[in-house]
Amino acid sequence: MSAPSAPFHRGEAEAPDAERLMRSRYSAFAQRDAAYLWKTLHPDHPLRARPEADVVRELRAFAQAHQYPGLTVLGHQPPDASGLARVLFFARVFEKGRDQSFVERSDFRHDGTGWRYLEGVLKLPRDLPVPPESLTLDTFPAD
Template structure:
């Protein structure tokens, strides 16, 4: 199966090793891609585990899992990487009402103990 993150690689050689804890994403972009795939699969536990520990209280695994389940995640487009800690992207999906949606965000990531984590995102129009 092709990886949901639109890398052009198979899921087995792209995001699956991150999702299964075999290795950690080496860059903020790789983490962002793996998180998109975790919504598409869905894998709420991975989404929580890759959220910066101090920010986890703002999220919960069940809601992340549900958002992945109720939507059909169809495409990821990386817009730009202003620096090594930020990724601007568009996530394309179809919501539970069958309506196409675009989630456009500039995400901030932080490295701690040689692991990348999602910190926060700013929604863009």
């Protein structure tokens, strides 16, 4: 049985919404699919100003250095009038046995072809006033 995001990774389909794109990007990190991570960056993302080969190499090295045991979506917001969609998630990530997990509020925009990752605000669990799983988009401390 293939993973739900496999058609996205293979280029057979585009994620239908920002939440599915975010889930597929987490899966791409776990599968070390750096080409997909590049493809799903919005044209306005700062990494897109750099050479693709350099960014793909760095993404692959990052993905290979980490383990990705789980993801919890804490909330999502459909596109607003400007086309911006948001997803709040708790990503479990480990590097050499050390917990590097984080909560991120990610912004996504459609680029005419599909949903793309624009930017995100990341918080470590130790810097949060409440347990990560209790956060919502409204309570996420963005400052």
